[in-house]
Amino acid sequence: MKxxxxxxxxxxxxxxxxxxxxxxxxxxxxxxxxxxxxxxDNSTVDDLTTVNGSIEVGKQSIVKEDVSSVNGSxxxxxxxxxxxxxxxxxxNIELIHVTVNENIETINGDIELKKGSIANRNIVVKDNxxxxxxxxxxxxxxxxxxxxxxxxxxxxHTTVKVHLLDDSKIEGDIINAEIxxx
Numbered sequence: 001m002k003x004x005x006x007x008x009x010x011x012x013x014x015x016x017x018x019x020x021x022x023x024x025x026x027x028x029x030x031x032x033x034x035x036x037x038x039x040x041d042n043s044t045v046d047d048l049t050t051v052n053g054s055i056e057v058g059k060q061s062i063v064k065e066d067v068s069s070v071n072g073s074x075x076x077x078x079x080x081x082x083x084x085x086x087x088x089x090x091x092n093i094e095l096i097h098v099t100v101n102e103n104i105e106t107i108n109g110d111i112e113l114k115k116g117s118i119a120n121r122n123i124v125v126k127d128n129x130x131x132x133x134x135x136x137x138x139x140x141x142x143x144x145x146x147x148x149x150x151x152x153x154x155x156x157h158t159t160v161k162v163h164l165l166d167d168s169k170i171e172g173d174i175i176n177a178e179i180x181x182x
Contacts, residue, residue, distance in 0.1 A: 001020045001021050001026070002021050002024070003022045003024065004021065004022070004023045005024045006024070006025045006027070007027065008028065010028040010029045011028065011030045011031070012030075012031045013035055014032075014034060014035075015033070015035060016034075017036045017037070017053070018030050018032050018036075019037075020037075020038065020045065021040045021043070022041045022058065023041070023043060024043045025043065025045075026043075026045040026046065028046055029046050029048075029049065030047070030048050030049070031050070032053050033050075033051045033053075035053045036053040036055065036072065037050055037054075038056045039057045041058035041059040041060055041061065041077075042058070042059070042060045042061060043061045044061065044064070045061075045062075045063055046063075047063070047067075047068075047084070048067045048068070049068045050072050051069075051070045051071065053072045054073045054091070055067055055073075055074045055075070056076075056077075057077060059077045059078040059080065060078070061081075063080070063082045063083065063084065064083050065083065066082075066085050066087070066102075067082055067087075068087050068088070069089070069091045070088070070091075071091065072091045073091040073092045073094070074086055074091060074092070074093045074094070075096075076098045077096050077097075078096050078097045079097055080097075080098050081098070081101075082098065082101065082102075084101065084102050085100070085105060086104045086105070087103075087105040087106065088105075090107070090108045091109045092109045093106060093109055095113050095114065095117040096114050097114070097115040097117055099120065100117075101121070102121050103122045103123070103124055103149075104119050104123045105123075105124045106125055106137070107126045107127075107128050108137070109137070110137055110138045110140070111139045112142070113141050113142065113145035113147070113168070114140075114143050114145060115145070116144045118146045118148070119147045119148060120148050120149070121148065121149045122147075122150045122151070122152055123147055123151045124151075124154065125137055125152070125153045125155060125158055125160050125177075126154050127158075133157065134157050134159070135155075136159045136160070137158060137159070137160045137161075138160075139151065139160060139163065140163045140165065141163065141164050141165065141168035141170070142166050142168060143166045143168070146168065146169050146170075146171070147169070147170045147172065148171050148172065149171070149172045150170075150172035150175060151170060151172070151177055152176070153175060153176035153177045154176075159178075160176070161177070161180050162174060162178065162180065163180050163182055164179060164180065164181050164182065
């Protein structure tokens with residue numbers, strides 16, 4: 001999509017990327033299989049989903065529903081609002097001055113909240129469907145970031161370290177994770 005364009009309806013692709021320009025609006029969902037999604041600055045979309053691809057969201061944008069990735073990372077930039085949840089299965093999550101209204105969830109990805117990011121609900125590390133292979137996940141809260149809910153680890157074979165830096169805070173409980181003050 002070109003800068004400033006408005007699209008009514010969903011955008012779907014297989015084996016290709018979705019690129020949403022600056023100042024654009026998608027009145028629908030964006031779904032990519034075997035491709036990434038790039039969303040420009042000051043843009044709005046309903047929902048972002050990838051399978052085997054990353055998701056990057058620019059500054060001052062709005063995602064009205066969820067951001068979901070299977071086998072890909074999620075990076076969301078300065079001043080963006082995600083009204084739903086963010087979840088990955090095998091991908092890291094990086095939030096830079098972002099507000100997320102619902103849960104942030106992963107199975108096999110590190111999570112990093114930076115520059116005053118706010119998680120209004122929980123951060124959840126889900127179980128990996130009973131697989132017994134040990135794994136370690138790191139959650140970093142930096143630069144006055146805030147988790148208003150809990151940090152919950154559901155997997156029995158997962159070691160999670162929560163790194164609390166730069167006056168960041170967790171208002172809820174930390175369940176089945178180790179906290180490290182740095």
